[in-house]
Amino acid sequence: MAALTNLQRLEAESIHIMREVVAECENPVMMYSIGKDSAVMLHLAAKAFYPSKPPFPLLHVDTTWKFKAMYEMRERMATELGFELLVHKNPEAMERGINPFDHGSAMHTDIWKTEGLKQAMDKYKFDAAFGGARRDEEKSRAKERIFSFRSAQHRWDPKQQRPELWRLYNAKKHQGESIRVFPISNWTELDIWQYIYLEKIPIVPLYYSAVRPVVERSGTLIMVDDERMPLHPGEKPMMKSVRFRTLGCYPLTGAVESTAATLPDIIQEMLLTKSSERQGRMIDHDQAASMEKKKQEGYF
Amino acid sequence: MDVSDLIETDILQYLELHQNKGLLRFITCGSVDDGKSTLIGRLLYDSKMIFEDQLAALESDSKKVGTQGGDIDFALLVDGLAAEREQGITIDVAYRFFSTDKRKFIVADTPGHEQYTRNMITGASTADLAVILMDARKGVLVQTRRHSFLVSQIGIKNVVLAINKMDLVGYSQEQFDKIVGDYRAFAKQIGFENILAIPISGLKGDNITEKSDATPWYKGPTLMNYLETVDVEDISQNAAFRMWTQWVNRPDLDFRGFSGQISGGTVRPGDRIRALPSGKESTVTRIVTKDGDLKEARAGQSVTICLKDEIDISRGDLIAGTDALPGVADQFNATLVWMSDQALLPGRPYWLKLGSRVMTASVTEIKHKVNVNTLEQLAAKTLELNEIASVNVSVDRVVPFDPYTENKDTGGFILIDRMTNATVAAGMIQFALHRSQNIHWQAVDVNKAARAAMKGQKSCVLWFTGLSGSGKSTIANLVEKQLFALGRHTYMLDGDNVRHGLNRDLGFSDTDRVENIRRVAEVSKLMVDAGLITLVSFISPFKAERRLARDLLREGEFLEVFVDTPISEAEKRDPKGLYKKARAGEIKNFTGISSPYERPENPEVVIDTTKMTAEDAASFILKQLEERGMLMGYRVAEDTTPTA
Numbered sequence: 001m002a003a004l005t006n007l008q009r010l011e012a013e014s015i016h017i018m019r020e021v022v023a024e025c026e027n028p029v030m031m032y033s034i035g036k037d038s039a040v041m042l043h044l045a046a047k048a049f050y051p052s053k054p055p056f057p058l059l060h061v062d063t064t065w066k067f068k069a070m071y072e073m074r075e076r077m078a079t080e081l082g083f084e085l086l087v088h089k090n091p092e093a094m095e096r097g098i099n100p101f102d103h104g105s106a107m108h109t110d111i112w113k114t115e116g117l118k119q120a121m122d123k124y125k126f127d128a129a130f131g132g133a134r135r136d137e138e139k140s141r142a143k144e145r146i147f148s149f150r151s152a153q154h155r156w157d158p159k160q161q162r163p164e165l166w167r168l169y170n171a172k173k174h175q176g177e178s179i180r181v182f183p184i185s186n187w188t189e190l191d192i193w194q195y196i197y198l199e200k201i202p203i204v205p206l207y208y209s210a211v212r213p214v215v216e217r218s219g220t221l222i223m224v225d226d227e228r229m230p231l232h233p234g235e236k237p238m239m240k241s242v243r244f245r246t247l248g249c250y251p252l253t254g255a256v257e258s259t260a261a262t263l264p265d266i267i268q269e270m271l272l273t274k275s276s277e278r279q280g281r282m283i284d285h286d287q288a289a290s291m292e293k294k295k296q297e298g299y300f
Numbered sequence: 301m302d303v304s305d306l307i308e309t310d311i312l313q314y315l316e317l318h319q320n321k322g323l324l325r326f327i328t329c330g331s332v333d334d335g336k337s338t339l340i341g342r343l344l345y346d347s348k349m350i351f352e353d354q355l356a357a358l359e360s361d362s363k364k365v366g367t368q369g370g371d372i373d374f375a376l377l378v379d380g381l382a383a384e385r386e387q388g389i390t391i392d393v394a395y396r397f398f399s400t401d402k403r404k405f406i407v408a409d410t411p412g413h414e415q416y417t418r419n420m421i422t423g424a425s426t427a428d429l430a431v432i433l434m435d436a437r438k439g440v441l442v443q444t445r446r447h448s449f450l451v452s453q454i455g456i457k458n459v460v461l462a463i464n465k466m467d468l469v470g471y472s473q474e475q476f477d478k479i480v481g482d483y484r485a486f487a488k489q490i491g492f493e494n495i496l497a498i499p500i501s502g503l504k505g506d507n508i509t510e511k512s513d514a515t516p517w518y519k520g521p522t523l524m525n526y527l528e529t530v531d532v533e534d535i536s537q538n539a540a541f542r543m544w545t546q547w548v549n550r551p552d553l554d555f556r557g558f559s560g561q562i563s564g565g566t567v568r569p570g571d572r573i574r575a576l577p578s579g580k581e582s583t584v585t586r587i588v589t590k591d592g593d594l595k596e597a598r599a600g601q602s603v604t605i606c607l608k609d610e611i612d613i614s615r616g617d618l619i620a621g622t623d624a625l626p627g628v629a630d631q632f633n634a635t636l637v638w639m640s641d642q643a644l645l646p647g648r649p650y651w652l653k654l655g656s657r658v659m660t661a662s663v664t665e666i667k668h669k670v671n672v673n674t675l676e677q678l679a680a681k682t683l684e685l686n687e688i689a690s691v692n693v694s695v696d697r698v699v700p701f702d703p704y705t706e707n708k709d710t711g712g713f714i715l716i717d718r719m720t721n722a723t724v725a726a727g728m729i730q731f732a733l734h735r736s737q738n739i740h741w742q743a744v745d746v747n748k749a750a751r752a753a754m755k756g757q758k759s760c761v762l763w764f765t766g767l768s769g770s771g772k773s774t775i776a777n778l779v780e781k782q783l784f785a786l787g788r789h790t791y792m793l794d795g796d797n798v799r800h801g802l803n804r805d806l807g808f809s810d811t812d813r814v815e816n817i818r819r820v821a822e823v824s825k826l827m828v829d830a831g832l833i834t835l836v837s838f839i840s841p842f843k844a845e846r847r848l849a850r851d852l853l854r855e856g857e858f859l860e861v862f863v864d865t866p867i868s869e870a871e872k873r874d875p876k877g878l879y880k881k882a883r884a885g886e887i888k889n890f891t892g893i894s895s896p897y898e899r900p901e902n903p904e905v906v907i908d909t910t911k912m913t914a915e916d917a918a919s920f921i922l923k924q925l926e927e928r929g930m931l932m933g934y935r936v937a938e939d940t941t942p943t944a
Contacts, residue, residue, distance in 0.1 A: 003534065004600045006323040006404045015602035016561040019546040023615050023656065048602070049559075050590035052551040135395050142394040142409075162723040163393075163418055163639055165425040166712045167561065168653055172721040186406060188397045190318075198319055268311040 014183040015048040024171035025128035032058040034070040035247045037132035057084035063112035065249035073204045090116035100251040128179045136188045152176030197263045209258045213237035220254035327408040327423045329447035330433030339502035346509040347398040393423045402528040417686035418639040428532040429458040436469045439479045446672045452490040461497040471514040536599035539564030541621030544655035557604035563709035566598040572622040576700035582607040616657035618700040626700045629732035640724035644683035647814040649848045651716035660696040704728035751831030755789040758930045759828045764837040766863030769870035776837040778918035792835045808889045821849035841897040862903035867892045
């Protein structure tokens with residue numbers, strides 16, 4: 001009998017993790033970022049509990065600066081898969097009009113995402129939140145546990161993480177503490193794409209190439225997704241055939257020039273490319289060991 | 301044509317090939333300077349998993365903090381956390397990913413220095429194979445033996461011996477053969493079945509992906525070649541059918557399925573199964589997945605199983621094939637790896653998680669611990685961080701299991717501290733203790749309720765805890781007198797009295813204190829069963845043991861009375877002169893001075909002796925008993941209600 005394939009093993013593992021959380025935690029939620037990893041997470045959740053509906057809501061911590069196409073996808077997926085969708089926008093950030101242009105990427109991310117997530121966790125009293133982070137994304141994530149504990153103040157302490165043996169996850173926690181759970185920790189970027197291809201999972205069209213209006217800023221192509229984007233004097237959007245390898249806030253997400261318009265094209269391009277996935281994300285480049293620092297502060 | 305050429309020429313065919321790719325998980329073990337990070341960095345680099353932006357960062361980092369004099373320092377690719385980077389060492393388990401045309405690999409990268417046995421066991425628990433690194437200049441070291449022993453304990457059968465830094469010994473075959481010979485002699489003792497030794501240089505790249513010209517005498521495969529092709533036998537596939545129930549799937553009244561990941565063997569509709577520990581049997585009707593029902597499912601798959609009969613199965617129950625049943629026991633022998641800074645205390649209750657089942661358990665006996673460097677067996681009363689031992693474990697109810705060597709999912713467990721919730725140990729079940737199969741509870745008609753009713757009371761334990769000299773015994777004595785005057789049936793267990801008899805063999809170490817309380821808790825349980833109102837007056841400084849006593853009894857039968865006297869006040873009273881002796885260093889482990897007292901969090905009764913006399917305290921406690929209905933029997937005359 002042939003052994004299970006890599007993708008079959010990964011799928012079974014992720015389903016196992018999701019079921020453990022639902023069985024052991026009181027009030028779980030699934031973080032929904034609308035990207036390709038989130039798309040896979042939703043797909044896995046639908047499988048894990050079938051024929052029941054996934055017994056938890058989706059939470060989108062919105063920054064109001066996502067691509068329009070992402071908001072469209074968000075509404076469509078929640079409806080199609082029958083999830084309850086919760087959207088949280090940090091009221092303080094709304095009031096102060098925090099945006100990446102005037103406040104910089106670090107402050108923008110901190111207030112909208114990090115603070116916003118903490119607020120939502122407290123507001124709904126979630127004791128477990130599924131996230132779509134993968135260990136292959138970034139060096140400090142390679143050491144992240146699948147069940148990652150956060151203090152009542154939402155802080156991550158790399159020295160207090162529990163050893164994870166076999167398939168045994170210890171979900172015990174004190175009042176007020178919560179767990180971030182990463183069911184796709186062991187997937188790589190190629191695994192994600194291959195699974196999307198194999199399972200025909202819908203993704204935001206921005207992943208596919210199209211002619212889009214962009215401007216070049218410090219060597220990065222930024223798409224002009226709406227009229228809020230301030231143009232520099234003399235700067236004119238160029239129409240280029242581009243696509244995105246990761247999706248986030250549009251002013252912070254670099255596009256790559258590409259003609260890959262189908263999934264096999266995208267995978268082919270990814271396999272032939274010479275730069276890593278997170279390169280298009282500005283928040284990783286803010287400072288050395290930046291992701292790790294953000295995590296300690298409570299960013300996912 | 302090379303498969304990777306397909307990426308450019310025929311991506312669809314490439315994708316199809318890759319969909320069927322397998323996965324190999326392995327662990328690398330080595331000492332601090334064996335070049336482990338360099339080897340992993342090299343594997344990532346050679347399998348083209350390093351992108352240009354990462355390479356640029358690597359080159360600049362190599363110049364800044366590298367140890368290779370400006371050349372690329374591959375170790376920097378895998379050293380993750382900021383603090384580690386500064387110290388130049390890895391301090392935790394990190395998982396790395398790379399793939400070739402034939403397989404995807406997940407590498408558990410674990411540190412080599414002494415205090416991190418815990419990380420190695422963690423990384424090895426999910427590995428199919430171990431790469432043990434050795435420095436060709438140094439040969440078999442104490443650390444090599446330790447790593448090998450741990451790898452053997454966690455059940456890894458396939459071992460690659462990577463003799464690294466061959467460039468520094470002039471690629472000497474003689475040196476290689478000597479090291480391999482030494483190792484094989486040792487490996488026999490620990491039962492490795494399949495060892496391959498490869499001469500490599502992580503730094504220069506010899507025999508990593510390309511056969512090295514420097515070792516013409518070596519005829520075996522390169523490291524990458526071996527990892528791509530080695531046949532790692534998955535014991536779970538040929539094992540008996542096992543599945544822990546993770547979650548009962550009940551979307552509506554018409555559907556009831558049991559969700560879980562199969563831990564061993566295969567299952568088909570029509571198969572006969574038994575649910576354990578209940579022992580009820582039924583037949584599989586469907587194997588449900590969102591992609592359609594399956595004709596067969598096997599180890600590793602996550603499925604939902606439907607049964608013919610409505611038998612009671614819930615989370616934590618094991619579903620097993622009836623052709624080969626697991627054992628069922630409440631006491632077993634296990635190999636235990638201690639992973640916490642706080643030592644193991646035999647008798648202390650912990651949570652035990654086996655599969656999806658969580659129970660209360662305690663270690664009843666440490667048979668011996670093992671010196672991981674010499675494999676020598678040593679006597680032990682306790683286990684410290686990173687120690688490994690053969691122990692007997694007792695669980696609070698019967699549990700289905702298989703020996704760990706037959707099935708990791710039904711034989712591997714973790715222990716969880718009930719106060720901190722930390723994972724404190726990993727255990728591997730060896731065998732059931734026979735005595736657990738021979739004890740059967742006698743079902744008696746004259747039971748606790750009948751005995752208590754005859755005495756006109758509800759039996760319970762009043763557990764007085766507090767510092768030495770807090771006034772526990774004085775108050776408990778007064779309570780007993782008042783109860784006696786009301787015609788109640790009581791018994792008092794006092795710390796000093798019990799220590800002169802039942803517990804005369806115990807001292808005051810943490811281990812003995814735990815055992816002291818365990819025995820008293822068990823005795824008080826018997827007294828409650830006999831229908832008595834039992835007064836226990838013990839310092840009982842640890843939360844965990846008070847919790848143990850509480851858990852032995854039913855809800856409402858255990859009343860914790862916290863006699864709250866500040867240490868300054870207790871020391872001032874010092875009725876037995878013990879504080880003076882403790883201060884003078886004549887008494888070791890004295891609670892409040894040289895041993896901690898953990899204050900109760902939610903006691904039923906709190907007595908502040910700085911605000912209340914002993915008499916008032918006794919009356920207050922009686923009132924509490926009355927309010928809880930403990931004294932409301934048929935013999936209570938209306939006029940005997942105590943005045944507060």
